[in-house]
Amino acid sequence: MAKVLMINPMVREEDDPKHVPMGMAQLAAIAIKKGHQIQIYDHNAWRADDEQIKEVILSDNWDLIGIGGITTAYASIKKIAKMARKILPGVTISLGGGVLTSLPKEIMKWLPEIDFGFIGESYVTFPEVLEMIDAGKSDWHKINGTISRLEGGELYFSPKRELIDNLDALPYPAYDLFPVEEVYFKNSAMMYSEAGMLATRRLDINASIGCSLICRFCYHLGIAGDMRYKKDAKGKIVNVEFDQPKNYTRTIRYNSPEYVVQLAKYVEKKYNANYLYFLDENLMTMDVFSRRTWLKEICKLWKENDLVPKKRKDGTWKGLYWSGTSHATLCEPEILKTMGEHGCAHLVYGYEAFDDRILKLMGKGSTRKTNIRSFFWTLEAGIRPIPNQIIGFPTEDFDSLKMQMKAWDDLGVMVKPHFATPYPGSEWFTVYRKKIEEQYKGQGKKLGLSDDLEAFILDLGDATRVSAVISKNFNAVELIGLREMMVHRQYEKIDQYEQEWRKKHKIPEGQPSTLCGQDNKEKNLEIKAAAK
């Protein structure tokens, strides 16, 4: 039986750890079911010092060290992989998750410590690797869904790993292998609603994979049908590809309502949980795909299983409040009302902007009208809508920024918007890659890294910080300044700056405040497209 050390790297260092890494928890459960010996060091939860990480790495004779996480965990992953290789020169080290999947060739180049990588969904790939270890072999290239190093050092993509059909076949996540009591429950509170604020024993679940929309800034970890394999003329796989202009693919999968509610019941009983957060990318996609039966059925079973929260006199409750992510155009008042009645406390909406021109180009399938409509529907249903906002879109201009501020005023939203950020795996990244590299020119060398792109990846964190700018009208300094004034609703100061900006760019008053295309051709086309 294979002996594995799984390491969850640190992410969002400035905040307390709040989420058990779901993919890793599921993979650990699958491996345990197959009889393997698994230990998890959750570095994001413990944040122990280097001395202690060393002790962890040295605490057993591992057949495999498996690290995995999202792109912004790259710095932590790099550090841990280097430490592990130094301390245990002969151990096999692998990397999986969104970070590797979006840039497999680059990451394998940047991290020579990694022997092979798991590309995309690993529910089948991971146990196959452990089986190979049991057979005493290390032919990782023979396992689908991997990237490995051939003898001469050449990188090799094995054939694509197909996605599993039936998510109900997955065992429940191995929450026990994470410091749920010691760390996560202490950080249960979610400051999005009263119930969220009062949550003391929150856990997360994931009830679906995928999203039907094609937002230009989004990445779906290569697990949502969003990843394609690129082959050369001879049929050799040369890379992976994600959303590209006019080329989008998606696979929508969801657990049955029975599975979801049984898992919720298990979490409530076993961990005495009082709040459940759905990590799903977009609950409403699943509701539409199931012809509006999925969420309704989940709510019905929530009630039948006595999970609908009942308040006690002391302010605590029996049952589970819950929350997740919705979508402006895909939601309907009826289902929102049902959700509200069954304990849904907040729903995140990626409204992102309130200018139809910007929304149209973003590919979100929403408009200013559907944004506002869904906001009030949700409030009416007794659920708090949590709108995400972004500024710095490629064609963002003064008009769109002011429209956004106006909407915040109209809706009573207090928000500090994200900056439009081209995370790897998104269409923006593919389209603007050269522009990104230019902005980090020389940084790679300066920081002793492999190249400039690695410097960009290391700079990525929360999009509340500016990194690579893709706006055609505003630079990083302008975006930061404008955001500050927007947050404080300094309309006049923004008007003043617009005058300066127009002077600098020789764009007279009355013309759209944009540098896109000569004679604003591009913007006019956008306006026409949005009007349609």
Place this chain on the structure above:
Amino acid sequence: MSLLKGNYKVKTDIKKKKLSKEDILEEKFEKAASKRLGGSMVYIKKKKINWDLKD
């Protein structure tokens, strides 16, 4: 509090290093103070005194 959790017992159990009372207080203070940064609200890290500003 063991740093490793698994489905079997490892040879050496590694416990999370315990911070002293002062360290815990300092950590708590840093977190609370950092949340309020701005204007006259400043947080100062307690580092070694370094008159000539050399590491």
